[in-house]
Amino acid sequence: MKIEFYGAAQCVTGSCHILKINNKTVLLDCGLYQGKDEKEIGNEEFNFDPKTIDYVILSHAHIDHSGRIPLLYKKGFKGEVLCTIGTKELCSIMLPDSGYIQETESEWKNRKRIRQGLQPIQPLYTAKIAELSMYLFKGVNYDELIEVFDGLKIRFRDAGHLLGSAIVELYIQEEYEKEIKIVYTGDLGNTNKPIIKDPEYINYTDYLIMETTYGDRIHGDIDWSFKELANIIKATFERGGNVVIPSFSVGRTQEVLYALNKYVENNELEDMTVFVDSPLAVSATKIFEKFSEYYDKETKELLYKGIKPLRFKGLVFTSSPQESIKINKMERGAVIISASGMCEAGRVKHHLKHNLWRKESSIVFVGYQAEGTLGRAILDGKKKVKLFGETIAVNAKIYSLEGLSGHADREGLITWVDKFMEKPKEILLVHGDTKAQENFKTLLQSKGYKARIMEMGQTYYINEHLKLNDQNIKYRIIKELNSIENIENISKDVLLNQLSKVINGDEFIKDK
Ligand SMILES: [Zn+2]
Structure with missing residues (x-):
């Protein structure tokens, strides 16, 4: 499987990471770029075709994580948005509000543009579009294991960052691969915040996608x-x-x-x-x-x-x-x-x-x-x-x-990571400026963690082949043979070669 990083990579807004699992495409968050990121990167164009997205898994309602969902919908996304019930409820007021701000801003710009003899611009999306996009939202409970599709199960755990905010546990099972677990922190909360709970600790993960907003700072009390x-x-x-x-x-x-x-x-x-x-x-x-x-x-x-x-x-x-x-x-x-x-x-x-x-x-x-x-x-x-x-x-x-602050500071982040019973195989750092990320990466490495800072547009591959035993070799061979058309025309050598590849866990290549 692979993960592509298309937002909040070496910056703190526009969170958007793509997972490709069993021919399905899943977005982890779909946030709006704000401030200088908006000026430099822009919100209008996606780096992918919105029609090809099957699911959005949303960590929390903040606009830098959810704010491009109405635009995704406007451009043809018709899949499901999965989040906690609290996040769905907050999005139902925050996304139309964001649409209203888009409308007001474009109206204001258009007044200037018309005076300059320029064509008016359209808002990114309207409050109405944002309201309509809410039909795609499905709110689920914390701590419930949900089967999204064959090969992906998820569970939301409390991130203690905003009402309804979640850490996402993803259990991924691809053909011929071991089941792997990825944990996505979303935004991790500050401990002792009023009203909501502290971030939950997670026992285990293979890979961790982690925010680093305050990876170089300590908050006051x-x-x-x-x-x-x-x-x-x-x-x-x-x-x-x-x-x-x-x-x-x-x-x-x-x-x-x-x-x-x-x-x-x-x-x-x-x-x-x-x-x-x-x-x-x-x-x-x-x-x-x-x-x-x-x-x-x-x-x-x-x-x-x-x-x-x-x-x-x-x-x-x-x-x-x-x-x-x-x-x-x-x-x-x-x-x-x-x-x-x-x-x-x-x-x-x-x-x-x-x-x-x-x-x-x-x-x-x-x-x-x-x-x-x-x-x-x-x-x-x-x-x-x-x-x-x-x-x-x-x-x-x-x-x-x-x-x-709503975010954990450097100490909060490292304490949270240290609670894993076993070190994750690799920690992929997102959502932070360069200084915070470098600083936190050095801290992680000094404690024996393997960590890397993800870049915009970068793809990360995870291939963990299943250790093949006799039973699943047999299953694989039968399945692959069944999938070949005109098997009688394949020479013995080619077939043996292919079968040895199956046994070694390589891709079965179907050319004759
Ligand atoms: Zn947030």
């Missing part, structure tokens, strides 16, 4: 970060300002709510109004509440005590633009959690416009800020930024809570 957030809120309110938290709508927003709930329950934060100002975050929070069976022990205990972990006094979900605009009338005492997480789009830009220039207010980053984004510029200490064509001074206090 999560509890310390949340304590810091509470302190920032108190200090900001004392100064008479508001706290703006640019946050990804799905995952990070719910984690921040979970932390704030704890402080409200303990009466450590009072007289506070927390606005969740993102329609996607409102829907995502409802899904988080629906899937309480995915919660970790601490969060389940809260439920048993009758505490709703994502609801508290003073929490307001705003849906309409009018409600969103009203928030800006508040001068102090508001915590505004809004998207996008990197401040490139969405309602958070309005809240920044009203708070960045005020020295009483605070901006708290709770997620990664990619190079070239507004969030990164603010974090890097720019004194003035442009918002809606207007220059805004940055006078607010700027904070970044480093401990809140």
